[in-house]
Structure formats: C-alpha cells, structure tokens
Amino acid sequence: MVKGKHKAKGRVTGSAGRYGPRYGRFIRKSVNETEKVQRAKHLCPRCDTFSVKRQGTGIWGCRKCGFAFAGGAYAPQTPGLKVALRNIEAATKKEA
Known part of the structure; x- marks a missing residue:
C-alpha cells in the first residue's frame, strides 16, 4: 500500500x-x-495580446493599449456574441 x-x-x-x-x-x-x-487574462481585440482584464461588470480593458470595451459580465466574449460574429462573417462572404 x-x-x-x-x-x-x-x-x-x-x-x-x-x-x-x-x-x-x-x-x-x-x-x-x-x-x-x-x-484570467484574455486576448485584446485591438492589439492581440493577452492583457485584457475585467474592470467592472461587463467592462473590459486592455492594460497594454488602453482599449476599453463592453462584454459579458464574466467573460469578454459571450456565447451570443460568438454566434453573431459567425453570422456576420458568413453574410459578408456571400456578398463578396
């Protein structure tokens, strides 16, 4: 044992x-x-570095470039946003 x-x-x-x-x-x-x-640290949509931190409920900010944006309460990208971005990308591909 x-x-x-x-x-x-x-x-x-x-x-x-x-x-x-x-x-x-x-x-x-x-x-x-x-x-x-x-x-956790998340990916910045503007400068592509892992430096995004939660500033408040639904407010996220990059510590490197200073970019602040709205997101989910607990994660910068909600599942609904991911679906919307996928639909927008599919729609723009059809037009092009």
Whole structure:
C-alpha cells in the first residue's frame, strides 16, 4: 500500500473555498469555474495580446493599449456574441 496524503473526492478549493461547506458542492464548483474565467487574462481585440482584464461588470480593458470595451459580465466574449460574429462573417462572404 502506498503511503501519502489522501485527497478528498470531489473537493472544491480555490476561490469558492471562502464559502466553506455551505451552498453545496456543485454550486461552489460552478462559482469556482466562473471566477477562474473572470480573473484570467484574455486576448485584446485591438492589439492581440493577452492583457485584457475585467474592470467592472461587463467592462473590459486592455492594460497594454488602453482599449476599453463592453462584454459579458464574466467573460469578454459571450456565447451570443460568438454566434453573431459567425453570422456576420458568413453574410459578408456571400456578398463578396
């Protein structure tokens, strides 16, 4: 038998650890995943560097070029925006 630390199954740590045992495992897990995306650095649409950070709810800004833009509450590009951009690109290809 291998001796070592036993890791608890399904344990949620990270930013959701502040909730302790409250609210249930799956809610804390989803909060942890959402906050990982929210606090990560994202690609700037203007200068193409990974320096976009969240400034406030739905407000995103590039720390390199200073470009500020509106996006989703937790991610700069929402799934709806990705669909819209894909439709616009398909429509412009048909015209050209």
